[in-house]
Amino acid sequence: xxxxxxxxxxxxxxxxxxxxxxxxxxxxxxxxxxxxxxxxxxxxxxxxxxxxxxxxxxxxxxxxxxxxxxxxxxxxxxxxxxxxxxxxxxxxxxxxxxxxxxxxxxxxxxxxxxxxxxxxxxxxxxxxxxxxxxxxxxxxxxxxxxxxxxxxxxxxxxxxxxxxxxxxxxxxxxxxxxxxxxxxxxxxxx
Numbered sequence: 001x002x003x004x005x006x007x008x009x010x011x012x013x014x015x016x017x018x019x020x021x022x023x024x025x026x027x028x029x030x031x032x033x034x035x036x037x038x039x040x041x042x043x044x045x046x047x048x049x050x051x052x053x054x055x056x057x058x059x060x061x062x063x064x065x066x067x068x069x070x071x072x073x074x075x076x077x078x079x080x081x082x083x084x085x086x087x088x089x090x091x092x093x094x095x096x097x098x099x100x101x102x103x104x105x106x107x108x109x110x111x112x113x114x115x116x117x118x119x120x121x122x123x124x125x126x127x128x129x130x131x132x133x134x135x136x137x138x139x140x141x142x143x144x145x146x147x148x149x150x151x152x153x154x155x156x157x158x159x160x161x162x163x164x165x166x167x168x169x170x171x172x173x174x175x176x177x178x179x180x181x182x183x184x185x186x187x188x189x190x
Contacts, residue, residue, distance in 0.1 A: 020075040027079055028052065031086055039097075041101055047167050048093055051085035054162060055155035062150025068142055077132075077147025085155045089123045089163045096167065106172060112166045120159060123155040
């Protein structure tokens with residue numbers, strides 16, 4: 001008669017990843033609630049939070065490229081990176097919405113947001129990458145550094161492309177209707 005006891009290192013690993021997963025979900029919910037509170041909209045924060053799964057592409061790629069295991073510190077880096085990457089989306093979309101309220105057409109507002117907000121976004125990413133690259137080859141914190149460095153680089157590049165595109169797709173009809181109404185009002189005023 002044999003029995004298997006699930007204990008030791010695997011049990012600790014399971015518990016750590018379970019707890020970090022719960023912390024990650026709590027962080028995502030809090031980030032979402034904060035953005036909803038700021039923008040008074042339930043759909044736009046979802047577009048902004050696309051940066052989080054985009055960072056996962058970089059995190060997985062970085063671990064694969066360096067042949068490193070995904071550790072608890074990697075998970076901590078992923079959680080920390082979520083807030084930074086959502087900030088990039090907030091910078092873009094906030095600027096787009098400010099320009100839209102000024103009466104600028106949607107396409108032009110998106111192009112202007114990319115032109116104006118890319119520098120601050122790249123500076124933030126650069127600071128994260130430089131700060132984390134110092135611990136990139138530390139045996140204990142390598143997973144954290146890989147998550148921050150590769151997740152930040154890939155997420156930033158993809159955020160600058162994907163988030164404005166998805167925002168355009170989701171908001172196109174709303175802002176086309178607004179611009180048509182304003183054009184009619186302008187014509188009637190003349």
